[in-house]
Amino acid sequence: MNVIVVGAGIAGLSTAWALVRRGVAVTLLEQGPVPNPLSASGDQHRIIRRAYGGQGGYQRRISDAYAAWDEMWDDLGARHLVDTGFLLLSQEPGDEGERYRTGMIAGGYALDEMSGAEAEARYPFLDGQTLRFAAFNPEGGVLLCREIAAGLRDWLRARGADLRERTRVTAIDRAAGTVTLADGTVLTADRVVVTAGAWVTQLAPDLAPTLTPYRTAVVYLEPPADLKAAWAAAPVILDVGGKVDGYVLPPVPGTGLKFGAGIHKYRNADANANRLPVPGEGETLRDHFAPPFARIAEYRVTDVVTCAYTFTADEHFFVRDDGRTVFVSACSGHGYKFGAVVGQKIAAGLLSGDIDMARIWLEARD
Structure with missing residues (x-):
C-alpha cells in the first residue's frame, strides 16, 4: 500500500x-x-x-x-511533554470550570479542591476573591x-x-x-x-x-517581576471560569506564558486571510482575564499569534x-x-x- x-x-x-x-x-x-x-x-x-x-x-x-x-x-528519542498538572477555576455557578470538575468526579478521578483564598495562597497571580473554587489534578501538562x-x-x-x-x-x-x-x-x-x-x-x-473554519489568536505575556517564579512553577490552567472560555499555558522551558480565550474567535472561510494581529489585539485578549487574575494590566504583551481551526457543531x-x-x-x-x-x-x-x-x-x- x-x-x-x-x-x-x-x-x-x-x-x-x-x-x-x-x-x-x-x-x-x-x-x-x-x-x-x-x-x-x-x-x-x-x-x-x-x-x-x-x-x-x-x-x-x-x-x-x-x-x-x-x-x-x-x-x-525525546519526550516532548512537560508534566505540570492542570488547574480548574470557577467564577460563577454552572461555568465551564464547574462542568469540568463535575465530569472528573463522575469519572472517578480525584481532584485537590481549594477555596479561592487557598488558591490565591498557592498561586499568587490569582485574585481569590473572584473565585468560587479551584481544583487541581496532576494528570496533565504541556506538549x-x-x-x-x-x-x-x-x-x-x-x-x-x-x-x-x-x-x-x-x-x-x-x-x-x-x-x-x-x-x-x-x-x-x-x-x-x-x-x-x-x-x-x-x-x-x-x-x-x-466543518466551519474560525480564526482566533493567543497572546504571550510577560508577568510582573514578582510573579514570574509563581508562573514558572504553575500548572496548566484548563479553564479560568466565567464566560470567556479562557485557558493558560505556563512558561515551561523554551516557551512563553500563553493566554487564549474561546470567545476571541470568528468565522473565517479563508484560513490564509486575517492572519496578522490587529493593533491592540493582545491587550484585548489579556484583559479578558481580569478576573480571575490580579494586576492584569501589569502583564506586558510580547507576542500575538493567530490560529485557524475547524469547528464541528x-x-x-x-x-x-x-x-x-x-x-x-x-x-x-x-x-x-x-x-x-x-x-x-x-x-x-x-x-x-x-x-x-x-x-x-x-x-x-x-
Missing part, C-alpha cells in the same frame, strides 16, 4: 508516522514549512489533560492518548508542538518517507485517489488522507456545512471515508492532545479496510 497524506499538522504527521512504522510507503504534502507557523499545530505548546467536561468518551480516551505519545517518544513537528519531520525522512514542504495541493479526486499540486503535477496513491485543518473546505467545499472529531480518500479533522485546538493516537487509529483503519472503526473511536460518543 502507498498513501498520500495532505497536511503536516499533528494529525498528518502522526498518521504518516503510524503508517511508516507499519511498512507503508507515505508521501506527506505540506503547503508551508514543517512545522508551519500558520497551522493549528504551529504554535509553541498545547495542553494535554484528563478533564473534558461532559464529553466522557474523550475523558476516558486520554489514557490511550498518553500511551500513543509514549510510543512516539520512544521513536523520537511542545514545534519540537514534536521537527522531530517527526526528521524521523519520517530518515525512514524513507517522501515529505514535501512548501508543496500546495489544489485538487483531490476522491474516487481515483489522485492529488493535483499547484505546479500541475498529479500524484496517485492507493489511499489519500486529508488532514488539512482549516484549509480542508478549500479542497472539499461540500464539507463546509459540517457538536465538538466531536470528524472522519469521512469517500472513495479512496479519508478526511480527518479535530474540533478546534482540542485535537492536539490526541494527535499521536489519531495517527494510530487512522493507520489501523487504512490497513484493515475499516475506517469506520477509526471514526467511531475518534468521535468518542460512548
Whole structure:
C-alpha cells in the first residue's frame, strides 16, 4: 500500500508516522514549512489533560492518548511533554470550570479542591476573591508542538518517507485517489488522507456545512517581576471560569506564558486571510482575564499569534471515508492532545479496510 497524506499538522504527521512504522510507503504534502507557523499545530505548546467536561468518551480516551505519545517518544528519542498538572477555576455557578470538575468526579478521578483564598495562597497571580473554587489534578501538562513537528519531520525522512514542504495541493479526486499540486503535477496513491485543518473546505467545499473554519489568536505575556517564579512553577490552567472560555499555558522551558480565550474567535472561510494581529489585539485578549487574575494590566504583551481551526457543531472529531480518500479533522485546538493516537487509529483503519472503526473511536460518543 502507498498513501498520500495532505497536511503536516499533528494529525498528518502522526498518521504518516503510524503508517511508516507499519511498512507503508507515505508521501506527506505540506503547503508551508514543517512545522508551519500558520497551522493549528504551529504554535509553541498545547495542553494535554484528563478533564473534558461532559464529553466522557474523550475523558476516558486520554489514557490511550498518553500511551500513543509514549510510543512516539520512544521513536523520537525525546519526550516532548512537560508534566505540570492542570488547574480548574470557577467564577460563577454552572461555568465551564464547574462542568469540568463535575465530569472528573463522575469519572472517578480525584481532584485537590481549594477555596479561592487557598488558591490565591498557592498561586499568587490569582485574585481569590473572584473565585468560587479551584481544583487541581496532576494528570496533565504541556506538549511542545514545534519540537514534536521537527522531530517527526526528521524521523519520517530518515525512514524513507517522501515529505514535501512548501508543496500546495489544489485538487483531490476522491474516487481515483489522485492529488493535483499547484505546479500541475498529479500524484496517485492507493489511499489519500486529508488532514488539512482549516484549509480542508478549500479542497472539499461540500464539507463546509459540517466543518466551519474560525480564526482566533493567543497572546504571550510577560508577568510582573514578582510573579514570574509563581508562573514558572504553575500548572496548566484548563479553564479560568466565567464566560470567556479562557485557558493558560505556563512558561515551561523554551516557551512563553500563553493566554487564549474561546470567545476571541470568528468565522473565517479563508484560513490564509486575517492572519496578522490587529493593533491592540493582545491587550484585548489579556484583559479578558481580569478576573480571575490580579494586576492584569501589569502583564506586558510580547507576542500575538493567530490560529485557524475547524469547528464541528457538536465538538466531536470528524472522519469521512469517500472513495479512496479519508478526511480527518479535530474540533478546534482540542485535537492536539490526541494527535499521536489519531495517527494510530487512522493507520489501523487504512490497513484493515475499516475506517469506520477509526471514526467511531475518534468521535468518542460512548
